[in-house]
Amino acid sequence: MTVLTVNAGRPAPVSYTDSPGGLTGIDKHPVEGLIAVGDPGPEGEGGSGVAGDAVCDLRHHGGSHQAVYAFAREELDAWERELGRPLANGSFGENLTTSGVTVSGALIGERWRIGAELVLEVTSGRIPCRTFAGHLGQDRWVRRFTQAAAPGAYLRVITPGGIRGGDRVEIVHRPVHGVTVDLQFRAVTTQRELLPRLLAAGEALHPLALRKAREYVARQGADGERRSGRPEAHAGH
Numbered sequence: 001m002t003v004l005t006v007n008a009g010r011p012a013p014v015s016y017t018d019s020p021g022g023l024t025g026i027d028k029h030p031v032e033g034l035i036a037v038g039d040p041g042p043e044g045e046g047g048s049g050v051a052g053d054a055v056c057d058l059r060h061h062g063g064s065h066q067a068v069y070a071f072a073r074e075e076l077d078a079w080e081r082e083l084g085r086p087l088a089n090g091s092f093g094e095n096l097t098t099s100g101v102t103v104s105g106a107l108i109g110e111r112w113r114i115g116a117e118l119v120l121e122v123t124s125g126r127i128p129c130r131t132f133a134g135h136l137g138q139d140r141w142v143r144r145f146t147q148a149a150a151p152g153a154y155l156r157v158i159t160p161g162g163i164r165g166g167d168r169v170e171i172v173h174r175p176v177h178g179v180t181v182d183l184q185f186r187a188v189t190t191q192r193e194l195l196p197r198l199l200a201a202g203e204a205l206h207p208l209a210l211r212k213a214r215e216y217v218a219r220q221g222a223d224g225e226r227r228s229g230r231p232e233a234h235a236g237h
Contacts, residue, residue, distance in 0.1 A: 001100040001169040003114055004073055005030035007090035008053035016134020017057070025054030026135045028090035030097075030165060037118050038160035040067050043207075049157050050095045057131070064156050065123045065206045070096040071152035072103040083138065093132065094152060101169050104150040104182045109204030111173035117161030119172065124206035125151035125185035151185045154206065177201055188212055196220075 009025035017024045031052065040046030040055075042063055047055035049067025071094035076087045089097035101112075110122045128151075133141035145151070177200035184201070187194035188209050198205055198213040205213075 001171075002098065003163060003165060003167045003169060004097045004099050005089040005165040006035045006050065006163055007031065007095055007097060008035070008048075008050055009090075009093070011054045011056050014131075014134065017131040019057030019059075019131065021056070023054075023056040024131050024135070025056050026093040026131055028053070028093055028095065030089055032165075034162040034164050036160070036162050037068060037120075037157060039064055039157045048095070053095060060129065066154040067157050068096060068120055068155045069094045069126060069152060070098055070101070070103050070155060072101060073097050073099045075104065075150050075152070091136075092152065093135065098169060103153050104180070104185075106153050106181050107175050107177070108179045108181065108184055108198075108201040109173070109175040109177075110171060111158060112155070113170045113172045115161055115163040115167040117159055118157070118163050119159040119161075120155035121158050121204060122153045122181060123156050123204065124154050124209055125181045126154060127151070127185075127189070146189050149182050149186050149190075151181065153181045175201070175204070179205070184209055192216060 007028035008031050009028035011023040011025055012027060013022050014024055036051040037049050040049045040062055043065060044058055044063065046064060047058065047062040055062035071092050073089065076091065080087050104125065106122045108122055112120045114120065128142045128145040179198055179201040183194060184198055184205070187198055195213040195216040198209060199217065
């Protein structure tokens with residue numbers, strides 16, 4: 001299991017994004033040498049965890065729980081065949097293009113050691129957006145990517161460190177709950193009935209997904225009480 005390339009993007013003006021200033025860093029390309037990776041800071045404030053990589057829309061991207069985005073070369077190859085066009089490493093805006101790693105099948109909370117020091121933890125799958133669709137120039141891309149349910153993985157930084165293309169990926173912790181990235185992705189997009197299963201992943205899960213799961217369970221519980229005719233519980237009773 002290896003990182004084929006570490007990819008970074010610079011801010012560029014485009015017509016297909018609604019990010020502030022009309023800029024995006026989604027067009028990522030492999031970078032050479034040892035690249036520092038660290039915690040970028042809270043959502044809404046921090047950008048990418050990869051040094052030299054631009055995140056232009058902090059409303060939806062970047063921050064501690066989306067510090068690094070990984071996508072498997074095997075999945076890029078499958079999309080190449082389906083789309084009938086070449087897709088270079090970094091084409092999906094991923095920071096890490098991997099080989100031999102089951103990225104979308106990784107467990108939430110799974111930890112990867114890459115290089116000598118860096119440890120990353122899987123938090124969620126990537127939700128496709130208008131900028132992603134415009135970058136690829138594919139009709140109905142958001143729908144197609146969502147239906148495939150192989151979104152790649154966002155990771156947070158547990159231990160900062162430097163990495164480079166060719167570094168080995170070692171799984172140093174694998175939870176036992178069974179909540180995979182692709183399951184989490186389907187739960188928050190097309191199969192909301194799966195949301196309760198996400199709770200097993202606990203605090204390792206991206207906070208937004210965890211909140212959605214908790215709200216869904218609370219609503220289901222309240223609906224069940226109303227259907228059964230039992231009064232709902234209130235604070236202080």
